[in-house]
Amino acid sequence: MPKIHFSSPLDDVTVEVKPGTPILEAAEACGAQVGHSCGGVCACSTCHVWVRKGLESLSEQQDDEIDRLDMAFDVKPTSRLSCQATVGSEDLEVFITEESLKAYMDENPDVRRRLEAEGKWPVNK
Numbered sequence: 001m002p003k004i005h006f007s008s009p010l011d012d013v014t015v016e017v018k019p020g021t022p023i024l025e026a027a028e029a030c031g032a033q034v035g036h037s038c039g040g041v042c043a044c045s046t047c048h049v050w051v052r053k054g055l056e057s058l059s060e061q062q063d064d065e066i067d068r069l070d071m072a073f074d075v076k077p078t079s080r081l082s083c084q085a086t087v088g089s090e091d092l093e094v095f096i097t098e099e100s101l102k103a104y105m106d107e108n109p110d111v112r113r114r115l116e117a118e119g120k121w122p123v124n125k
């Protein structure tokens with residue numbers, strides 16, 4: 001099964017998933033801090049990630065995802081919405097964007113408060 005390595009300024013975590021799994025579902029399975037304000041229905045852009053390895057192996061982008069990514073911050077050629085991109089047969093390196101990390105902290109105030117108390121959030125660039 002392909003492995004996905006998630007990274008951000010806060011954390012690194014790796015998970016194995018079946019091909020066809022949405023990246024967001026993989027993130028939730030391993031506790032990677034990917035925001036998802038709309039619940040994974042392609043109605044926000046808070047699940048925006050940069051796929052640094054294995055991009056070509058992902059499911060093809062549909063028009064909805066392309067339109068929604070137009071509203072995201074720091075869009076790059078490696079950008080995908082993690083709720084829409086499903087895993088192929090290759091391992092992936094996925095970087096969680098600042099936009100997505102901020103959304104995750106808004107969705108998980110307990111985690112945010114703990115990281116603030118530890119001096120780890122907000123992240124200094």
Ligand code: FES
Pocket residue numbers: 035036037038039040041042043044045046047068081082083084
């Ligand atoms: S969670 Fe909203 S577009 Fe992916």
